[in-house]
Amino acid sequence: MLLAIDVGNTRIKAAVFEANTLFDAFIFVKEEFAEKIEIILQQHPKITTMVVASVGNLDPSAFSSFEKRTKIEFISHKTKFPFQNLYATPNTLGIDRMVLAAGAVLQFPKQNRLIIDAGTCITYDFVDADDRYLGGAISPGITLRYESLHHFTAKLPLLTKSYPENFIGNSTTESMHSGVVNGVISEIDSFIENYKTRYAKFIIILTGGDADFLAKRLKNTIFANSNFLLESLNQTFQYNQK
Ligand SMILES: Nc1ncnc2c1ncn2[C@@H]1O[C@H](COP(=O)(O)OP(=O)(O)O)[C@@H](O)[C@H]1O
Ligand SMILES: CC(C)(COP(=O)(O)O)[C@@H](O)C(=O)NCCC(=O)O
Numbered sequence: 354m355l356l357a358i359d360v361g362n363t364r365i366k367a368a369v370f371e372a373n374t375l376f377d378a379f380i381f382v383k384e385e386f387a388e389k390i391e392i393i394l395q396q397h398p399k400i401t402t403m404v405v406a407s408v409g410n411l412d413p414s415a416f417s418s419f420e421k422r423t424k425i426e427f428i429s430h431k432t433k434f435p436f437q438n439l440y441a442t443p444n445t446l447g448i449d450r451m452v453l454a455a456g457a458v459l460q461f462p463k464q465n466r467l468i469i470d471a472g473t474c475i476t477y478d479f480v481d482a483d484d485r486y487l488g489g490a491i492s493p494g495i496t497l498r499y500e501s502l503h504h505f506t507a508k509l510p511l512l513t514k515s516y517p518e519n520f521i522g523n524s525t526t527e528s529m530h531s532g533v534v535n536g537v538i539s540e541i542d543s544f545i546e547n548y549k550t551r552y553a554k555f556i557i558i559l560t561g562g563d564a565d566f567l568a569k570r571l572k573n574t575i576f577a578n579s580n581f582l583l584e585s586l587n588q589t590f591q592y593n594q595k
């Protein structure tokens with residue numbers, strides 16, 4: 354069994370896989386890391402390998418106490434990926450974005466793919482049908498937008514995300530919800546429309562902590578899967594074993 358671990362900028366996500374089947378999934382913060390991994394290893398003693406993709410600031414030494422019990426594979430820029438990377442700065446490309454692109458290629462062969470990861474940041478990644486990774490976009494995620502409205506102003510409160518009742522916000526809180534939530538929805542819909550002017554056909558994968566919240570409000574047909582990064586980590590590992 355394999356434990357896939359995705360260290361994002363807000364939370365750590367982990368999932369236990371046997372071949373392509375996901376058995377169990379966990380979400381926690383970095384302060385809970387050692388304790389949670391210990392519990393997962395006790396619950397699933399057949400885990401032989403941990404596969405890690407990190408863009409967060411968890412110190413790699415956090416893994417050292419588990420080294421004797423399982424193999425630990427860190428996905429890095431040196432890992433083999435199933436696409437040609439056309440990013441002008443491949444060494445600064447987020448490992449999470451590379452793993453998402455790999456998962457899209459392995460799960461959806463021979464087609465154009467747009468992957469949208471609505472996490473701390475919203476990332477857009479495009480891999481064409483010839484398996485060329487072209488790049489995409491990075492914008493602030495939903496919670497980051499609420500936090501920055503509060504942090505960089507004197508008068509705006511810190512709100513938790515909520516669907517606006519009206520498009521035209523008729524109070525401070527409604528204006529903020531409309532600005533953040535309708536803003537993100539408009540951004541994603543309009544990015545997709547923009548890709549459509551360049552590519553006649555592509556599949557869209559939506560993932561990240563806000564995927565389910567956003568999926569029901571988006572215009573385009575989208576394949577929402579909050580475990581897509583973890584599944585892609587498992588597949589990237591298998592691809593490297595071949
Ligand atoms: N319990 C939660 N705690 C924190 N963020 C959450 C939670 N549930 C949903 N979210 C949303 O998930 C987003 C973070 O997504 P996630 O994929 O975990 O980020 P990252 O991979 O960057 O750590 C935030 O914008 C937030 O709105
Ligand atoms: C853009 C990101 C901060 C997104 O992180 P996340 O929202 O998944 O926590 C991460 O992919 C990253 O640090 N990227 C490096 C820059 C780049 O991809 O070009």
Ligand SMILES: [K+]
Pocket residue numbers: 470471472473474475476561
């Ligand atoms: K992201």
